[in-house]
Amino acid sequence: MSVILVESLSKRFSRKGQWTEALRNINLELDSGTFVSLIGPSGCGKSTLLRIIGGLETADAGKVSIGGMTPLEAQASKVFGFVPQAPALFPWRTIIENMQLPQEVNRKGGAAYESNREDETELLRAVGLGDFTNAYPKELSGGMQQRVGIARAFASGAPILLMDEPFSALDEITREKISHQLMSIWEKHQKTVVFVTHNIREAVFLSDKVVVMSSRPGRITEIVDINLPHPRTKMEENDPIFHDYVHQIRALLQERWD
Numbered sequence: 001m002s003v004i005l006v007e008s009l010s011k012r013f014s015r016k017g018q019w020t021e022a023l024r025n026i027n028l029e030l031d032s033g034t035f036v037s038l039i040g041p042s043g044c045g046k047s048t049l050l051r052i053i054g055g056l057e058t059a060d061a062g063k064v065s066i067g068g069m070t071p072l073e074a075q076a077s078k079v080f081g082f083v084p085q086a087p088a089l090f091p092w093r094t095i096i097e098n099m100q101l102p103q104e105v106n107r108k109g110g111a112a113y114e115s116n117r118e119d120e121t122e123l124l125r126a127v128g129l130g131d132f133t134n135a136y137p138k139e140l141s142g143g144m145q146q147r148v149g150i151a152r153a154f155a156s157g158a159p160i161l162l163m164d165e166p167f168s169a170l171d172e173i174t175r176e177k178i179s180h181q182l183m184s185i186w187e188k189h190q191k192t193v194v195f196v197t198h199n200i201r202e203a204v205f206l207s208d209k210v211v212v213m214s215s216r217p218g219r220i221t222e223i224v225d226i227n228l229p230h231p232r233t234k235m236e237e238n239d240p241i242f243h244d245y246v247h248q249i250r251a252l253l254q255e256r257w258d
């Protein structure tokens, strides 16, 4: 069932009298519980599209429906969990206390906050941070902090997670490791994830669908369904079908690169 529906969406930005056509005629239908990546050259509008879906930016034309709600209504109903490039952790709170933040913020009308410490600890364990529940953010590396951000999004109860290049600041090996951990959590929780990335292998490994975009103006070139079996974490490094998808997407991106 489609949970995110984008129809004829367009967006322009004006800066110092110059107009940039960030998105032109975007149409997208994403099913509940799927992992979708947006990939494309810098400036093709990936973050803008993610932000419009999440109600953080408004479109000039077109329509976005989130399970029948507008993005702002969906935002007010706590439908979205955001994972930005740099994790927003409060330095004075321990890791487990940072994990509990979304539930604390989202509790309704002063109701008592009930922590599900077991789930939160389990999620931290899944990202290799089981021993750091009582540590403070400054004791963790950038990659470890980003893993807290991911675990926290899955603990938040939000059914749709919007991730804007969450691994962009990490080295290659850490990135690979975290994407495996993200996959194994996703395979267990099956939330709807919209994930912005520049990395083709990462997009293929993680996704059910890869949305390939081109720039000036930002448009969807192709939507590639990734029919690789789960669990992906058990997939062979040199699986030929995996490589076929990587080549296909690379070719689509090269066609449009200027």
Ligand SMILES: Nc1ncnc2c1ncn2[C@@H]1O[C@H](COP(=O)(O)OP(=O)(O)OP(=O)(O)O)[C@@H](O)[C@H]1O
Pocket: 013, 014, 015, 020, 021, 022, 040, 041, 042, 043, 044, 045, 046, 047, 048, 049, 218
């Ligand atoms: N607030 C803004 N004001 C003016 N122009 C903007 C604004 N936000 C985005 N843009 C422009 O819109 C276009 C799309 O930007 P966006 O950040 O969505 O692209 P992107 O594909 O996510 O890029 P990157 O991969 O580099 O993060 C770019 O040309 C950008 O400069």
